[in-house]
Amino acid sequence: MMKTLGYLGAIVQGALITSRHFFVNMGRHTLTFFGLKAHQPGAVTIQYPEVRKPIAPRHRSLHRLVRREDGRPRCVACMLCATVCPSECITVEAAEDPDPEVQRTASRYTIDLARCCFCGFCVEACPEDAIRMDTGLLEAAERSRADLLYEKEDLLR
Amino acid sequence: MTELLIVLAKVLLALVWLLCLTLFLTWVERKESAVIQDRIGANRASVFGLRLFGLFQPFADAIKMMFKEDFDPSFTRRFFHALAPFLSFFCVAVTIAAVPFGPAIRLGGRIIELGVADLEAGIPFVLAMLSLGVYGILIAGWASNNRFALLGGMRGAAQLISYEVALGLSLIGLVIAFPSLRMSSVVEFQGGLLFGFLPRWGILLQPLGFFVFFVAALAETKRVPFDLPEGESEIIGFYTEYSGLKWGLFMMTDFLEVIIVSCLAVTLYFGGWQVPWLGPDGFRFPWGGGWDLPRAAVVVLQVLSFNLKVLFFCGLQILLRWTYPRFRYDQLMDLGWKVLVPLGLLNILGTALLMGLR
Numbered sequence: 001m002m003k004t005l006g007y008l009g010a011i012v013q014g015a016l017i018t019s020r021h022f023f024v025n026m027g028r029h030t031l032t033f034f035g036l037k038a039h040q041p042g043a044v045t046i047q048y049p050e051v052r053k054p055i056a057p058r059h060r061s062l063h064r065l066v067r068r069e070d071g072r073p074r075c076v077a078c079m080l081c082a083t084v085c086p087s088e089c090i091t092v093e094a095a096e097d098p099d100p101e102v103q104r105t106a107s108r109y110t111i112d113l114a115r116c117c118f119c120g121f122c123v124e125a126c127p128e129d130a131i132r133m134d135t136g137l138l139e140a141a142e143r144s145r146a147d148l149l150y151e152k153e154d155l156l157r
Numbered sequence: 158m159t160e161l162l163i164v165l166a167k168v169l170l171a172l173v174w175l176l177c178l179t180l181f182l183t184w185v186e187r188k189e190s191a192v193i194q195d196r197i198g199a200n201r202a203s204v205f206g207l208r209l210f211g212l213f214q215p216f217a218d219a220i221k222m223m224f225k226e227d228f229d230p231s232f233t234r235r236f237f238h239a240l241a242p243f244l245s246f247f248c249v250a251v252t253i254a255a256v257p258f259g260p261a262i263r264l265g266g267r268i269i270e271l272g273v274a275d276l277e278a279g280i281p282f283v284l285a286m287l288s289l290g291v292y293g294i295l296i297a298g299w300a301s302n303n304r305f306a307l308l309g310g311m312r313g314a315a316q317l318i319s320y321e322v323a324l325g326l327s328l329i330g331l332v333i334a335f336p337s338l339r340m341s342s343v344v345e346f347q348g349g350l351l352f353g354f355l356p357r358w359g360i361l362l363q364p365l366g367f368f369v370f371f372v373a374a375l376a377e378t379k380r381v382p383f384d385l386p387e388g389e390s391e392i393i394g395f396y397t398e399y400s401g402l403k404w405g406l407f408m409m410t411d412f413l414e415v416i417i418v419s420c421l422a423v424t425l426y427f428g429g430w431q432v433p434w435l436g437p438d439g440f441r442f443p444w445g446g447g448w449d450l451p452r453a454a455v456v457v458l459q460v461l462s463f464n465l466k467v468l469f470f471c472g473l474q475i476l477l478r479w480t481y482p483r484f485r486y487d488q489l490m491d492l493g494w495k496v497l498v499p500l501g502l503l504n505i506l507g508t509a510l511l512m513g514l515r
Contacts, residue, residue, distance in 0.1 A: 004496045011481070018193045018480040025192045045197040 055136050060120045062137040063111055065155045066130050073156060074130035077106040081122035081131060089115035090122060109152040113140050159267075167273045168254075175253050179412045180215040182471055186412075187214065189472065190479045219405075227401035230301075237300035242399065242406035245293025249413045252286045255279040256420045257341045259430045259460040260437075270341065271430075271460065279340035280328060283421060284321070287377060291317045293410070294379075294386055294395050301398035309394030312486070313379065313386030319493040320376040320383075326501030327369035330508040331425055334362045344429030348436075354443035356433040359426035365504045367426045369497050374421065375477065376493070378414040382481040385489060419470035423463065427470075430463040 028042035046053050055061065065073045077094035095107035122131050135157060142148050184199075188211070191198025200211040229235070259271035276282050291314050298310015335343050349357040360367050376383040387394035396407045423429060434440050435458060439449040450458070484492065 001496050001499060004492060014480050015477060018476055021195065022189065022193050022476065025195060029192070042192070042195075043197045044195050047197070 055138075059136075060118050060123075060133040062113075062135045062140050063116075063122070063131055063133050063150075063155055064135045064157045065109060065152065066132055067156065073106065073109070073152070074128045075106045075109060076102060076104045076128055076130070077109075078104075078127065080125040080127065084121045084125040086119060086121065087112075087115045087117050089113070106152065109155065111150045111155065112148065113150055114145050114148040163267075163269060164273075171253050171258075171273045172250070174258075175250060175413065175416060178416055178467075178471075179409055180219070182412045182415060182475075183215045183218065184212060185472065186475050186478075187211070189475045193476070193479050222402055222405040225401040227403060230398050232302045233398060234300040234302065237296050238398070239403070241293050241297035241300060242403045242410075244296065245290055245410045246406045246413070248286050248290040248293060249410050249417060252283045252417050253420070255282050255340055256417075256424055257344055257429060258463055259456055261341075262456055271456075272341065275339065275341045278338050280332065280338045280343075280425070283417070284325060284328065287324075287414075287417070288317070288321050290410075290414075297399070297407070298395040301395070303397050305392040306395050306397040308392050309386045309388065309397070312388070313395055316379070316383065316385055316489060316493075317377060319490060320373045320497070323369055323373040323493055323497035323501050324377060326498060326505060327363075327366045327373060328425070330366040330501070330504040331359060331363050331370075333505070333508045333512055335359070340424055340429075344424060344431060347428040348431045350443065356428060356431065358428040358431075363426065363504065363508070365500060365507070367422075369501045369504060370426070371422060372492075373497055374418040375474065376489075378411065378418055378474070380411060380415070380474070381478040382484055383489065384483055385486060388483065390483075415471055415474050416467065419467045419474065422470050423466040427466050430459040432458055432462045435459065 025042040028038040028040060031038040032042065065075060068074050075092075076097075077092050079092055079094075082088075082090040082092050089112040091108065091110040091112075092106050093108040094104055097103055097105040118133070120133055123133050140148070140150075188198045190196075198211065199214045200208055202208070202211055202213040202217040204213055229238075254273040255276050257270065257272035257275065261268050261270045263269075294313035294317070295310050298306045298308070298313065301307070301310075332338060335346055337343060337346070343359075347356070347358050351357040351361055355361060379386050387396070396404055399407060434442050435450075435455060437455060438452070439447055439455065441447045
């Protein structure tokens with residue numbers, strides 16, 4: 001019995017910690033509600049669809065195919081990205097390019113986002129800097145799996 | 158006829174008060190836990206784009222629960238399976254009848270008690286009804302024909318019966334100190350002064366008794382530090398086989414118990430509807446002076462003070478629920494039988510000695 005009562009101090013301490021959090025946070029919420037500036041926000045929550053967390057510059061988000069200065073894609077269909085891809089989600093079909101300087105281009109460039117694991121190897125492998133993962137788009141969600149096959153036109157942003 | 162109408166109106170008002178407070182408490186629980194944990198809490202439920210800090214969340218929850226499938230497993234004892242949540246709910250909800258909300262008022266030549274039934278044996282009635290609530294849990298566990306449900310039911314029965322003893326013992330000390338078992342007399346008595354300046358509240362007469370009472374009552378609500386009958390993370394508990402509105406009744410019963418325990422704590426230990434130094438015709442301060450108030454204002458103040466005290470205790474219980482982890486089963490039994498029961502006996506002994514020596 002004495003042992004159990006000995007824990008009483010620790011039990012009260014616990015309740016004091018939670019009540020301190022409660023009153024401090026309530027104070028901050030109240031200050032913010034009345035338009036006053038609180039030292040810190042009352043909650044660490046980010047209200048997602050309205051407020052977004054800033055993305056780090058190195059963050060790997062949805063892919064994009066980079067264009068040349070004249071607007072055509074930089075990709076020369078060298079297949080390095082398709083080779084290095086661990087999820088085998090990139091399909092490239094090569095075609096001849098009218099420009100003798102370039103010679104090859106991709107007629108189809110498909111990424112199956114249902115399989116992509118966003119490792120970024122394709123970006124590292126690309127010798128032409130033709131594919132990047134810097135769009136900042138995180139919500140690559142579709143109604144069906146077929147819609148998750150992003151074609152060249154979807155990726156040229 | 159008018160008598161009957163008055164009783165009916167009282168019953169309705171008390172039930173409406175209880176159920177509204179229950180709905181409000183579900184919101185308070187979400188928000189208070191969120192603020193404790195540095196979160197925001199449910200704030201998306203809206204009516205015509207009006208969010209109001211998520212105050213519509215309880216209604217959204219209620220609508221969701223009503224339209225959920227009330228799944229009836231094929232292997233249950235059907236009648237008892239359906240009976241258990243109602244029994245559980247009824248036994249707790251009926252105790253509100255004995256709680257006085259305010260002083261007696263005179264209205265149109267009648268004296269109306271602000272309480273549904275001012276029972277001669279109010280305290281034993283509440284205790285008895287709270288104990289009967291065990292049957293709801295036991296029947297739910299047994300009739301579900303599910304091992305986990307049965308385990309939860311048995312745990313619930315063992316826990317509630319153990320803590321019932323401590324609860325009863327703590328109240329015996331109070332009954333020795335107070336002149337009556339009638340709730341309204343208990344509250345009247347607490348309107349007096351102790352040593353000429355302190356309000357004569359139960360907490361000042363029975364501090365140890367209040368400690369035992371509050372811990373035992375927390376265990377009676379079977380919420381988190383004492384939620385072994387449910388034990389969400391180990392056994393799902395006695396409502397494993399319940400869904401839809403029947404499960405909702407069990408959940409509401411939990412909140413009702415929180416309110417009833419708050420009402421009891423306030424009525425027995427914190428002066429019920431008494432406001433310190435507020436007499437029937439205004440404030441009379443012990444250091445001299447006073448502040449005359451019309452009778453209606455006094456009644457309003459007193460009813461308001463009862464509600465505020467109840468809200469405070471509900472908030473306190475929610476705070477405790479979000480602070481402590483669950484007891485292990487043997488620790489729970491140790492706390493009940495080896496700590497609270499001896500303390501309760503000690504309290505009775507001390508109270509009896511003091512009353513005898515006086």
